[in-house]
Amino acid sequence: MIAYTLKRIAIAIPTLLVLIVISFLLMHAAPGGPFTSERELPPQVLANLNAKYGLDDPLWKQIGTYVWNIVTGFDFGPSFVYKDRTVNEIIGAGFPITLTYGLLSFVVAVTVGVSLGVAAAVRHNSALDYAAVGLSIGAQVLPNFVMAPILVLVFTLWLGWLPGGGWQGPETWIMPVIALSTSFMASIARITRSSMLEVLGSNHIRAARAKGLPEHRVILRHALKPAMLPVISYLGPAFVGMITGSVVIDIYFSTGGIGKAFVDSALNRDYAVMMGVTILMGALTITFNLVVDILYGWIDPKIRY
């Protein structure tokens, strides 16, 4: 178990380094420097700017410095567009917001999805089961950028129940969380349902029932754990999807999270901020996948490396 965990960590660290180096090389190879604009800069000014940001160093030194600053000080350097702001400040302003509704959405998607899936499997072929299946088929075509305008249309413009955006308190959290979690909730419900159905048909469940255990104990103690394996392996992709989806949420609901900084920097060609966000999101994803892998190895005793 410990060897397995260490092995996973040993894979995660080079992955992160590769991600940093690749995004740095992409930025370096891009046509036009960060200071290319409509107004041609005098060569001396350009040289001074390049010297200030360390862009006249040899490539290996630039990469080395960049990686070193991130690893040792979590420092992504200065923004290329806003002269008085660092990438850390820009990201730091939005990150708590993204984290809040991201975690909420994740918890909602997992708890509602798993409960719905288990309920549908236990009441197989009932109205509840059909409703759950119908919902999960429908939600496949309702990604966050479709859910967001529909929610605003219904709850803000027609019913007037909820504010259409902003980040001022729990009632502004509701729509972002629903928009972000719906499609993942549906997927989790579908995966839970089919794996639960399979587990409920297996021999150890029949044995548990035969020895006279009450049904809720059979389901919670004997069926749930093995049925969770496919769900856990879906959590990684779901996490990536939610992180990506947060960009839409920030743009559409003006929540002020990190996605707004990302799209703004994409439109401004502020490479430093874009890279900072990409690397941060990549690091989060890799860490999360690491946790999921370890969790998987812990739940499933058959996994041996």
Added chain:
Amino acid sequence: MVATAEQTAEQAAPAAGRSLWADARRRFFRNRAALLGFVILVFVTAFALFGGALAQWSGEELDYAVMGQVAELGGPSLATGHYFGTDDLGRDLYARTVQGTQISLAVGVIGALIACVVGTLYGATAGYFGGRTDSVMMRLVDIFMAVPYMFILILLLVMYGRSITILFIGVGLISWMEMARIVRGQTLSLKGREFVEAARATGVSAPVIIARHIVPNLLGVIAVYATLLVPLMILTESFISFLGLGVQEPMTSLGALISEGAGTIAYGTTWQLGFPLLFFCLTLFGFFFVGDGLRDALDPKDR
């Protein structure tokens, strides 16, 4: 009597000999959801290809009669010739939806093709050679899969200009990993078969064996996952276009149209969101249903 006649027909049919593909086709068309998906796809494709012929306006000219009063005058109507209404600038939404559907379908199909070719070659190579090559190649796939590609793709689009070619290729290049895994698994089980052994014994080289003996036997699996990849490609493209970073004006895609419509719902022009959304959902439903149907038809052991 009728039942007996049917039974005789059922029994006689295998004697006539059905190919694998004919068998799959029969199963596919018996599946109601798949059939519905197929009909939807035919309709959406026809709309994308020939819908332009019915348009009374081009997607680029402005209708000065409704300009400035889009919310009052720009709604869907047969009288003005704007079947789906106009967009915020007074352009015909019907013509723009036709164009958006074309672009979205094209991105979906081309992206899925790229993902298929790369994923199949990669997976078949890893699976066929096995051993250390395989474990290195698949470890790389594991690493690639842990990266949030949407950000990298947007990074690429911004740095190298927001051209539609990069969008097409990029969407495909970020999605081949799942395909590579599936193909590798299938190749592992195929390469021990006698016909591969026979080919190897007669001295056929590895690339030829992969291209002539392994890949043709995987076509069923590839077809299924290709169909399921198309809607994912469309989702990716629409996501990027929704953020305003994908397809650029005057060209449009369903994602860009949904984005425009979503931005103007506060002014009471709900049709600007509704029609693109309808075609978006129809297209996705169609591909998902057909993909699931194909999986059931081509992979009977999985039912």
